[in-house]
Amino acid sequence: MADRREPPSPSTDEDSDREDLFTDNGKKVKQAPSDGSRTSAKSLIEEKISPDSGCETGTVESFVGDSEVRSKELREVGSFLAEPPRSASSANDGSNGDEAAAAAAASLNAEDDPANVIEILVSDPKRVGDGMNAYVVYKVTTRTNVKFFRSCEMSVSRRFSDFLGLHERLVEMHQCRGRVVPQPPEKNVLGMTKVKMTKDETSSLDFVEKRRAALERFLNRIARHPDLREDRYFIDFLEVDDDLPKSSTTSALSSAGIARLFGKVGESINKMAFAMSEPDQWFEDKQEQIEALDRELKQLHASLEILVIHRRELSLNIGQFAKSIAVLGSAEENMALSKALSSLAEIETKVEQLTADQADTDFYVLSELVKDYISLIQSVKDTLNERVKLYRVWKDDETTLAKKREAKAKLEQQRKMDKVDQADQEISEWEEKVTKSQESFEEISRNIRKELAFFERQKARDFKATVVNYLQTMMNHQQQLATYWESFVPEAKLIA
Numbered sequence: 001m002a003d004r005r006e007p008p009s010p011s012t013d014e015d016s017d018r019e020d021l022f023t024d025n026g027k028k029v030k031q032a033p034s035d036g037s038r039t040s041a042k043s044l045i046e047e048k049i050s051p052d053s054g055c056e057t058g059t060v061e062s063f064v065g066d067s068e069v070r071s072k073e074l075r076e077v078g079s080f081l082a083e084p085p086r087s088a089s090s091a092n093d094g095s096n097g098d099e100a101a102a103a104a105a106a107s108l109n110a111e112d113d114p115a116n117v118i119e120i121l122v123s124d125p126k127r128v129g130d131g132m133n134a135y136v137v138y139k140v141t142t143r144t145n146v147k148f149f150r151s152c153e154m155s156v157s158r159r160f161s162d163f164l165g166l167h168e169r170l171v172e173m174h175q176c177r178g179r180v181v182p183q184p185p186e187k188n189v190l191g192m193t194k195v196k197m198t199k200d201e202t203s204s205l206d207f208v209e210k211r212r213a214a215l216e217r218f219l220n221r222i223a224r225h226p227d228l229r230e231d232r233y234f235i236d237f238l239e240v241d242d243d244l245p246k247s248s249t250t251s252a253l254s255s256a257g258i259a260r261l262f263g264k265v266g267e268s269i270n271k272m273a274f275a276m277s278e279p280d281q282w283f284e285d286k287q288e289q290i291e292a293l294d295r296e297l298k299q300l301h302a303s304l305e306i307l308v309i310h311r312r313e314l315s316l317n318i319g320q321f322a323k324s325i326a327v328l329g330s331a332e333e334n335m336a337l338s339k340a341l342s343s344l345a346e347i348e349t350k351v352e353q354l355t356a357d358q359a360d361t362d363f364y365v366l367s368e369l370v371k372d373y374i375s376l377i378q379s380v381k382d383t384l385n386e387r388v389k390l391y392r393v394w395k396d397d398e399t400t401l402a403k404k405r406e407a408k409a410k411l412e413q414q415r416k417m418d419k420v421d422q423a424d425q426e427i428s429e430w431e432e433k434v435t436k437s438q439e440s441f442e443e444i445s446r447n448i449r450k451e452l453a454f455f456e457r458q459k460a461r462d463f464k465a466t467v468v469n470y471l472q473t474m475m476n477h478q479q480q481l482a483t484y485w486e487s488f489v490p491e492a493k494l495i496a
Contacts (some may be wrong), residue, residue, distance in 0.1 A: 118144045118223035120238070122216035125208050127195065128159075134196040135159050138212060140219070142238045148230065149239065156241040160192075163215055165244055169233045170222070171382075178447030180383050180455060181228065182221040183375040185214035213364065217372060224458070276388050280445065286452060287384065294377045297370055304367040311359035315352050322348035340491045347484045354477055361473045369466050373459065380455060387444050394437040401430040 124139040141155045163184045170181045191207040198204055219238075222228045237244065278284045322345045329341030408423035 116146060118142065118146055118149075118220075118229060120216065120219040120223055122212050122219065125212055132193075132196055135161075136192075136195065136208060136211075138215065140238065146229075149235065154239050156238065158237070158244075160211070160215075162237070162244050163218065166222075166234065166237050167218075170228055170231060173231065173233075174228060175379075175383055176386050176444075178383060178386065178444035178451060179225075179227055180376070180379045180451045182218055182225075183379055184218045185211055210368075213368065214372075217368075221372075221376075221458075225454070276391055282449075283384075283387075283445070290377060290380055290384075294374065294381075297374050297377065301367060301370045301374060304362060304370060308359050308363045308367060311355060311362060315355040315359060318348055318355060319352040322346075322352060334495075336495050340488075340495050343488055343491050347488050350484055351481065354480060358474070358477050361470065361477075365466060365470050365473065369462060373462075376455070380452070383448060383451065387441070387448060390437065390441045390444055394434070394441050397430060397434045397437045401427065401434050404430050 119142070121141045122138050123141065125136050126138075127134055128137050129135065137157050137159050139155060140158050141153070142149075143153045145152060164187075167181065167184045175181055188207070188211075191204075191211075195204040195208060222234060228234060325341055325348060326345035329338045329345060332338040332341060404423065404427045408420060408427060411417075411419050411423055
């Protein structure tokens with residue numbers, strides 16, 4: 001666990017200054033599901049932890065079906081995905097693969113443990129202030145039975161910059177150790193400016209809801225990670241209702257943002273200039289797989305975006321068609337035909353709503369999951385790049401050590417014995433540096449193996465749950481559609 005720090009003092013209540021973005025004339029606006037495996041995060045939290053139980057005795061129900069069957073299935077998936085491909089060029093593949101599989105099984109058991117639940121709900125976005133100084137505050141509710149939290153249920157208020165600050169902290173503390181840190185939703189200057197400046201809340205609801213759902217998924221991914229969930233800063237983020245250190249990346253033109261941009265450019269140049277001779281075939285194979293997965297997911301996401309656009313356009317066109325049929329029915333003199341056309345218009349209106357619901361399912365259930373994994377793959381690449389950096393440090397240290405030994409040999413040839421002792425001391429220092437840099441490289445390699453096994457297991461679990469949920473929703477929509485048309489057939493037959 002990361003070093004603990006003293007929690008800041010509680011903040012004052014600002015609810016009186018906040019405007020609820022998800023109310024419309026006193027009515028709550030429906031929020032979209034944030035995860036394909038859940039229809040409602042709030043209802044899931046209430047189901048998973050009994051309200052009358054304590055942190056130590058809280059009971060948890062499984063996500064899908066019987067918990068023992070689910071655990072068995074996921075162990076099989078985890079052990080299969082955790083095993084790296086064998087290669088004769090890598091002498092350590094066997095032992096490292098076994099270690100990764102063992103770590104994967106251990107973390108899998110921890111995730112399925114009923115006494116190890118952290119469920120987080122992000123809700124109630126409220127706008128604070130006016131004009132360009134306005135910002136949105138979210139309510140973050142956590143229910144858990146994990147013992148290192150202060151209580152079973154907590155609620156805090158957080159703004160978007162707090163989420164970015166959390167991500168920066170986790171990257172700073174854990175990415176250099178080989179851990180994959182999930183990414184928060186991207187900044188959207190245009191969308192946030194619209195929220196700040198517009199007086200019509202309904203026009204900005206879609207942007208705020210997408211961000212709310214993405215922030216909820218971001219926090220729950222961290223909560224599922226066996227190491228990140230124990231970070232002291234993450235725990236304070238969920239527990240301490242006070243201001244946290246803000247992210248230095250919220251301003252597009254901040255000095256920190258510009259420095260970071262130049263730093264990334266420098267890293268890219270160094271990466272192109274330095275060709276790593278990969279000592280482990282397993283990592284080379286994994287990098288190729290990750291690059292291929294990245295390309296395929298981006299193509300899938302582009303196709304899903306087109307599908308969502310077309311389905312929403314279809315919904316609008318069906319609505320226009322329903323209105324035209326209704327007008328025609330009202331002008332028809334044949335009573336039977338007029339009644340049938342009016343019924344057809346009503347059914348088409350229902351079909352319009354059904355198509356719009358399906359478009360929302362395409363986006364919130366499937367498209368957003370694919371987008372999340374595109375960002376996760378970028379996090380995997382960033383973590384792999386940390387390994388390349390350590391490899392370069394190791395090889396640079398070896399090069400320096402070789403030069404020191406050559407310098408000592410020249411001194412001995414030149415009979416400059418008074419400088420040989422100093423050269424020996426420098427060689428000892430650099431030998432120690434080489435040993436440490438090699439150990440750091442081997443450590444991050446082991447950690448990345450475990451992280452990639454965890455990533456593959458979570459990917460299998462998330463896509464399975466999402467695809468099953470998506471197919472069930474599609475079948476429900478199609479069954480409802482069939483019911484609509486079956487009800488219209490008798491009226492159509494009555495037309496004389």
